[in-house]
Amino acid sequence: MSEVLLGVHSLSVRADGGQRILRDVSFDLAPGEVHGLVGESGAGKSTLVKVILGILPRSMVRTGGNVVYCGRDLFTLPAPAFRALLGSEIALIPQDPLTALNPGRRIDAQLTDGFRLKQRLSWRDAEARAVTLLEEVHIREPRRVMRSYPHELSGGMRQRVLIAAAFALDPKLIIADEPTTALDVTVQKQILRLIHGMQERHRTALVFVTHDLGVVAQICDTTSVMYMGKVMEQGPTERLLAAPRHPYTTALIAANPRHDRPESGLKPIPAAVIAAMRAEIAAGDANG
Amino acid sequence: MAVITLFGVAVVVFCLLRVVPGDPVAMMVGPAASAADIAALRAHYGLDGPLPLQFLTWLKAALVGDFGTSITRHQSVLSILGAYLPATIELAFSALLVAILLGGATAVVATLLRQHRTSAAIDALNGVFLALPDFIWALILVLAFGVAVPLLPLTGRIDPSIDVPFATNFLLMESIITGRFAVAGNIAAHMAMPTLALALPLAAVIARVLRQALNEAMVQDYVLLARIKGMSELRLILHEALRNAVGPTLALTGVQATFLIGGTVVVERIFAYPGIGNLAIEAVINRDFPLIQGLVLMFGLIFILINIAVDLTVVALNPRLRHV
Numbered sequence: 001m002s003e004v005l006l007g008v009h010s011l012s013v014r015a016d017g018g019q020r021i022l023r024d025v026s027f028d029l030a031p032g033e034v035h036g037l038v039g040e041s042g043a044g045k046s047t048l049v050k051v052i053l054g055i056l057p058r059s060m061v062r063t064g065g066n067v068v069y070c071g072r073d074l075f076t077l078p079a080p081a082f083r084a085l086l087g088s089e090i091a092l093i094p095q096d097p098l099t100a101l102n103p104g105r106r107i108d109a110q111l112t113d114g115f116r117l118k119q120r121l122s123w124r125d126a127e128a129r130a131v132t133l134l135e136e137v138h139i140r141e142p143r144r145v146m147r148s149y150p151h152e153l154s155g156g157m158r159q160r161v162l163i164a165a166a167f168a169l170d171p172k173l174i175i176a177d178e179p180t181t182a183l184d185v186t187v188q189k190q191i192l193r194l195i196h197g198m199q200e201r202h203r204t205a206l207v208f209v210t211h212d213l214g215v216v217a218q219i220c221d222t223t224s225v226m227y228m229g230k231v232m233e234q235g236p237t238e239r240l241l242a243a244p245r246h247p248y249t250t251a252l253i254a255a256n257p258r259h260d261r262p263e264s265g266l267k268p269i270p271a272a273v274i275a276a277m278r279a280e281i282a283a284g285d286a287n288g
Numbered sequence: 289m290a291v292i293t294l295f296g297v298a299v300v301v302f303c304l305l306r307v308v309p310g311d312p313v314a315m316m317v318g319p320a321a322s323a324a325d326i327a328a329l330r331a332h333y334g335l336d337g338p339l340p341l342q343f344l345t346w347l348k349a350a351l352v353g354d355f356g357t358s359i360t361r362h363q364s365v366l367s368i369l370g371a372y373l374p375a376t377i378e379l380a381f382s383a384l385l386v387a388i389l390l391g392g393a394t395a396v397v398a399t400l401l402r403q404h405r406t407s408a409a410i411d412a413l414n415g416v417f418l419a420l421p422d423f424i425w426a427l428i429l430v431l432a433f434g435v436a437v438p439l440l441p442l443t444g445r446i447d448p449s450i451d452v453p454f455a456t457n458f459l460l461m462e463s464i465i466t467g468r469f470a471v472a473g474n475i476a477a478h479m480a481m482p483t484l485a486l487a488l489p490l491a492a493v494i495a496r497v498l499r500q501a502l503n504e505a506m507v508q509d510y511v512l513l514a515r516i517k518g519m520s521e522l523r524l525i526l527h528e529a530l531r532n533a534v535g536p537t538l539a540l541t542g543v544q545a546t547f548l549i550g551g552t553v554v555v556e557r558i559f560a561y562p563g564i565g566n567l568a569i570e571a572v573i574n575r576d577f578p579l580i581q582g583l584v585l586m587f588g589l590i591f592i593l594i595n596i597a598v599d600l601t602v603v604a605l606n607p608r609l610r611h612v
């Protein structure tokens with residue numbers, strides 16, 4: 001990999017009780033590329049996202065490692081400089097569109113925040129830009145939506161608004177933490193296609209968190225498979241899915257329900273795989 | 289609904305006044321009056337005949353806006369209320385404003401410092417303020433700024449030596465609007481202590497409830513997302529959290545605003561401030577039945593108006609309720 005936009009190096013996080021939440025996590029992301037973070041619930045995917053964005057809850061502490069964005073160590077950056085990056089260069093598409101919009105502010109206010117605060121545009125100019133954005137995420141009647149409050153919009157609409165907000169200032173990096181899991185199955189595919197299309201058009205680098213290997217296959221260039229806060233396997237997505245090297249990846253692929261027949265259900269991960277993996281993690285903990 | 293409430297208040301007060309000891313007419317005429325004189329006076333003030341009949345007579349007149357004549361002041365109750373109410377309105381509004389600003393600022397600062405040790409100190413101090421009622425504050429203020437460091441006038445509404453004509457009884461408002469700022473300053477100085485005494489307990493309640501509501505709002509997803517848009521902490525509080533915290537705070541503290549009106553009775557008395565609270569105590573001491581009756585209805589009406597105003601504001605502040 002020639003150029004690195006985001007470098008995560010040996011990141012470790014513990015809960016204040018001492019339990020390890022992230023174990024020595026590393027990955028690199030090139031400009032315009034998509035990196036997938038896959039893993040079961042509790043694998044630490046959201047925690048990883050939070051460390052990168054500097055919003056780790058007070059009940060957790062970073063015990064090692066760093067995150068380098070465009071050659072700058074994010075953890076040593078002064079707070080104002082970090083705030084300047086957020087929104088304009090780094091943005092988030094959240095998991096739950098129902099709670100991520102402020103119920104007391106109209107869409108126009110929330111969508112123009114970035115233009116007004118970061119780019120110092122006038123309200124009129126910011127509004128015009130926001131309408132264009134809403135058209136780009138395929139919202140019909142963008143002017144009506146602009147004047148709406150979040151509760152007047154459906155979940156899918158709200159997620160479109162949040163995607164528009166994330167792309168507003170043309171950031172170089174967007175982090176999407178399971179952006180479709182809170183939505184109806186029918187809407188999920190549209191939203192996924194929308195994010196993928198926007199990402200390609202804007203050449204935005206994307207960290208995409210998901211449970212779903214099918215989604216990873218569709219949009220991720222490289223992928224990390226996580227379990228208990230540890231990266232079990234990492235590599236180009238095509239290779240990783242075609243020729244998995246870690247038994248857990250193999251088991252995950254086998255367990256994944258087929259996209260065309262979700263009712264076939266999840267196959268459980270074999271107990272032997274889990275036991276071996278836990279032993280591997282325990283050995284790593286003892287060494288580290 | 290409001291009409292039924294007011295009617296109930298009128299009936300209860302009417303009956304209570306007639307059963308408590310003390311005869312206004314006897315107090316008025318003194319021991320030398322003849323029985324016939326007393327009877328004539330009773331008839332004049334609507335105090336003769338059986339109780340239900342007395343009430344009906346009063347009600348009939350009240351419905352057309354005639355609340356009778358004050359026994360001690362010999363003026364119509366309505367004109368007395370009209371003369372005293374503006375002073376209380378100015379006092380109550382000032383107190384409300386001060387309480388909102390003080391309580392709001394305290395809550396915002398405490399939220400800003402919530403991860404800091406000083407935040408606990410603010411909470412502790414606020415607890416003290418919560419525990420002290422308005423009349424205690426009145427006494428503390430009198431001792432502090434009236435006696436120890438005599439900065440502020442102790443009693444009254446305006447310096448008696450100031451001799452300017454007023455078109456209304458809204459002295460403070462009128463002075464400000466007409467640009468007589470020296471007079472306005474003098475009135476404000478007179479109002480400072482009673483205003484603070486009324487405002488501080490309410491400010492403490494507002495501070496605590498708003499702080500709680502802000503704390504809840506600050507951990508919501510939308511605040512987290514706004515933080516990731518790069519907003520400063522103060523902006524997060526003022527622009528993201530506050531608008532969602534004001535509604536619940538108002539719903540919980542609206543009742544306290546009526547306590548503030550009740551508080552004017554004692555506080556106005558302490559500072560000899562010429563409002564309807566002070567008037568009410570005087571009326572009770574004199575057993576001025578028509579005046580008391582009118583005053584109680586007036587207080588009832590104010591309480592009802594406050595409750596309606598609070599309800600309307602809560603709805604206006606919540607976009608989810610606004611359109612239905």
Ligand SMILES: Nc1ncnc2c1ncn2[C@@H]1O[C@H](COP(=O)(O)OP(=O)(O)OP(=O)(O)O)[C@@H](O)[C@H]1O
Pocket residue numbers: 015016021039040041042043044045046047048057059060
């Ligand atoms: N505030 C917290 N304090 C301590 N431990 C936490 C906290 N939040 C989460 N954890 C723990 O950290 C681990 C990782 O949680 P995280 O939310 O990062 O997982 P995830 O991979 O995002 O899961 P999901 O797919 O369900 O979103 C879990 O074991 C969880 O119990």
Ligand SMILES: [Mg+2]
Pocket residue numbers: 045046047177178
């Ligand atoms: Mg998660």
